[in-house]
Amino acid sequence: MHGLSPFEQYLxxxxxxxxxxxxxxxxxxxxxxxxxxxxxxxxxxxxxxxxKHFPAxxxxxxxxxxxxxxxxxxxxxxxxxxxxxxxxxxxxxxxVMDLPLGGAKxxxxxxxxxxxxxxxxRIARAFARTMAPYIGVDNDIPAPDxxxxxxxxxVMLDEYEQFCGKSEPGAFTGKPLALGGSHGRxxxxxxxxxxxxxxxxxxxxxxxxxxxxxxxxxxxxxYNAACLLAERGYTIVAVSDSKGGVYRKKxxxxxxxxxxxxxxxxxxxxxxxxxxxxxxxxxxxxAKILSEKEILECECDILIPAALDGQITRExxxxxxxxxxxxxxxxxxxxxxxxxxxxxGIDVIPDVLANAGGVTVSYFEWVQNRQQLYWSEHxxxxxxxxxxxxxxxxxxxxxxxxxxxxRDAAFLLGVERILxxxxxxxxx
Numbered sequence: 001m002h003g004l005s006p007f008e009q010y011l012x013x014x015x016x017x018x019x020x021x022x023x024x025x026x027x028x029x030x031x032x033x034x035x036x037x038x039x040x041x042x043x044x045x046x047x048x049x050x051x052k053h054f055p056a057x058x059x060x061x062x063x064x065x066x067x068x069x070x071x072x073x074x075x076x077x078x079x080x081x082x083x084x085x086x087x088x089x090x091x092x093x094x095x096v097m098d099l100p101l102g103g104a105k106x107x108x109x110x111x112x113x114x115x116x117x118x119x120x121x122r123i124a125r126a127f128a129r130t131m132a133p134y135i136g137v138d139n140d141i142p143a144p145d146x147x148x149x150x151x152x153x154x155v156m157l158d159e160y161e162q163f164c165g166k167s168e169p170g171a172f173t174g175k176p177l178a179l180g181g182s183h184g185r186x187x188x189x190x191x192x193x194x195x196x197x198x199x200x201x202x203x204x205x206x207x208x209x210x211x212x213x214x215x216x217x218x219x220x221x222x223y224n225a226a227c228l229l230a231e232r233g234y235t236i237v238a239v240s241d242s243k244g245g246v247y248r249k250k251x252x253x254x255x256x257x258x259x260x261x262x263x264x265x266x267x268x269x270x271x272x273x274x275x276x277x278x279x280x281x282x283x284x285x286x287a288k289i290l291s292e293k294e295i296l297e298c299e300c301d302i303l304i305p306a307a308l309d310g311q312i313t314r315e316x317x318x319x320x321x322x323x324x325x326x327x328x329x330x331x332x333x334x335x336x337x338x339x340x341x342x343x344x345g346i347d348v349i350p351d352v353l354a355n356a357g358g359v360t361v362s363y364f365e366w367v368q369n370r371q372q373l374y375w376s377e378h379x380x381x382x383x384x385x386x387x388x389x390x391x392x393x394x395x396x397x398x399x400x401x402x403x404x405x406x407r408d409a410a411f412l413l414g415v416e417r418i419l420x421x422x423x424x425x426x427x428x
Contacts, residue, residue, distance in 0.1 A: 004335065006309065012335045014088075020404065026275040030428050034087060035263055036060040037082065038134050041128040042108065046119045053108040054115030054123060055079075058382060059087035060140055061102065064421035067138055068104035069094060069359060071145025071174075072127065072156075074120070078107030086145075086330060090359065092414035093352040096393050099363045104140050106131070121155050124148075128156035132163040133220065137170040137370070143362050144174040150186075154179050170369030173362035182365035183377035185358075190224035192357015193328050195388035197302065198232070200324065200349055206301070214238035214300040214322070216245070216292060218257070218267055220330045221355070226254035240295040242307070244268045247298050248287040264412055268427045285336050287373070296320060305332035312337045320346060327351040344404055350407035352414065353358030353395055360387050 004012060011032065018028045039059040045051050057080060060068045070090040073083075082106045090104025108127055112120055134140060144153055157172045157179060169180035177183070184191065201211065213234050215222045226236050232251070238247040239257055243266035246252065260270040268289055271277050276402045277289055290298060296305070296316060303322035305311045309331035312320060319342035326348040327333060333341070333348060341348055361384060368374050375383075399409035422428050 005081050006331055007088070009086050009331065009335055010088045013107050013407065013411050014415065016408055017415045020402065020408065020412050021416060023415075023419070026428055030422055031062065031088075031091075031415060031418065033231050034059050034061040034084060035063065036134070037080070037084070038131065040130050041393045042123060042130055042200075044119075044122050044126045046122065047116065054126075056107070056127055056130060057083045058104065058106040058134055058140070058142075059083045060104045060134070061087040062418055062422075063102035063140075064418055064425060064427065065095060065102055066100035067102060068140035069099075069101040069143070069362065070104035070106065071143045072106035072108070072152075073145035074108050074110050074112045074123070074147040074149050074152075075309050076109060076111045078109050082225050083107045089330065089352060091418060092411060093356050093359060094363075095414035095417040096352050096395065096410050097356045097360055097363075097387060098417070101141075101359075101363060104142075105145070106142055107145075120152070124155045125159040128159035129163055132160050135160070135171060136164070137168050137366075141170065141362075141366055142172055143359075146374040150174055150176045150181060171367050173365040173369075175365070180330070180365070180369050180374075182361055182368055182380060183375065184380035184384065185361050185365060186220070187224045187228075188361035189221045189328060189358040190228055191386060193221070193225055193304070193326055193383065194228045194232070194361060194390045195385050196349060196354050196392050197229070197326050199389050199392040200326075200347070203392075206323075211235070211301040212237045212251075212299075213302045213304060214247070214250075214295055214298050215304045215306055216295045216311065217305065217329065218261060219306070222304070222306035223254060223258055225306060225328060226257075230254055231328065237296050237300055238290065238298050239267050240290065240292045240307075241267050242292060245290045245292060245295045246270055246287055247290050247295070248285055249299075250286060301328055305329045308332070310334065312341070314340065317341055318344075320344075322346060324349065327354045330355065338405065338407060348405060348407055349392075350410050352410050353391055353406070356391065357384060357388060360384055 042054040042056045087105035094101040151174045153172045175181035236252040261267045297319040301323045304326045306328035312333040314336040317337035326349045395409045399406045
């Protein structure tokens with residue numbers, strides 16, 4: 001199983017759920033390929049007068065439960081296979097959360113760091129204009145993903161509304177508040193993960209106050225999760241970014257780490273200037289500098305991969321020393337690693353549950369846009385807590401009853417709900 005592509009990993013997990021549910025061949029086949037794959041080349045005249053073409057994708061995986069839903073990423077590795085895998089995972093995720101939405105994903109193959117802000121806006125407008133026939137409030141609702149944000153969604157919405165000739169704020173989510181965005185959207189992924197972790201700690205009688213946490217990835221999800229968990233009494237013992245990480249057994253203050261990261265260029269700036277580190281200060285603080293990969297193997301109760309996919313693999317799963325893994329990243333654990341962690345008694349709270357706070361608050365935003373009635377941050381948070389706790393309870397119940405992992409339970413639940421809708425429609 002080693003070396004599977006992202007979509008092959010999805011198919012492996014689908015097969016596992018299909019075996020548990022004893023599905024027919026027709027039922028299996030129904031979730032093996034997307035309903036529609038849109039591939040286009042965006043023609044964009046850049047600010048310097050040059051015209052360039054950028055590969056762009058929108059994969060619409062399944063809409064049996066409602067309109068397609070999923071982010072748009074601007075990334076050099078965005079290709080058909082990756083976007084297809086993410087669209088499939090979104091379909092499962094929305095079903096696990098019992099949202100009336102299907103799964104989709106979009107991408108543009110680009111290194112955004114190489115282009116000025118104005119050109120990124122031009123590319124965003126080209127994407128919205130090109131994909132306009134395929135998206136819409138009742139059809140397919142995009143959102144931000146890797147290297148896109150509220151600003152990009154605002155530009156895309158503006159272009160889309162010019163195309164269709166009317167106001168349609170619900171056609172995109174993850175927007176600025178000024179354009180119908182939702183309170184709580186910027187911290188939703190982290191907040192949802194924290195609610196799930198609290199529920200897991202309660203179910204296992206662990207008590208959050210004594211739990212140590214290591215977080216790989218100190219972007220939006222990782223940083224916000226660190227702050228929220230620290231406020232709840234968890235001890236953040238390690239954090240890392242793409243350049244490296246810091247481990248301190250007595251704990252780290254996430255806001256202090258954030259300040260150092262932004263005054264320097266990494267979380268390691270707390271102790272290091274470039275490659276030169278203050279060994280005395282490290283020793284006095286009982287701290288260690290670790291690589292991004294070493295963070296995954298440090299001693300902690302809860303390990304949170306909050307960066308990229310493919311981090312916990314057959315090669316390092318034997319060295320993971322956490323009691324449980326909370327997947328805030330998409331696809332951080334390979335199927336082979338899943339088996340190793342299960343054999344070692346390490347629980348994995350899967351991405352399709354753990355990081356579903358983002359799409360859940362996107363759903364809330366869509367509902368608010370449809371009603372033109374907006375909720376307070378307190379109301380959004382209360383609704384999110386209820387949704388995350390209900391979803392966790394159901395996944396945990398299925399896992400216990402069938403003696404399977406939480407990932408298998410989540411996939412089983414998601415597949416079952418999607419197929420129920422497909423049967424009701426007479427598609428299978």
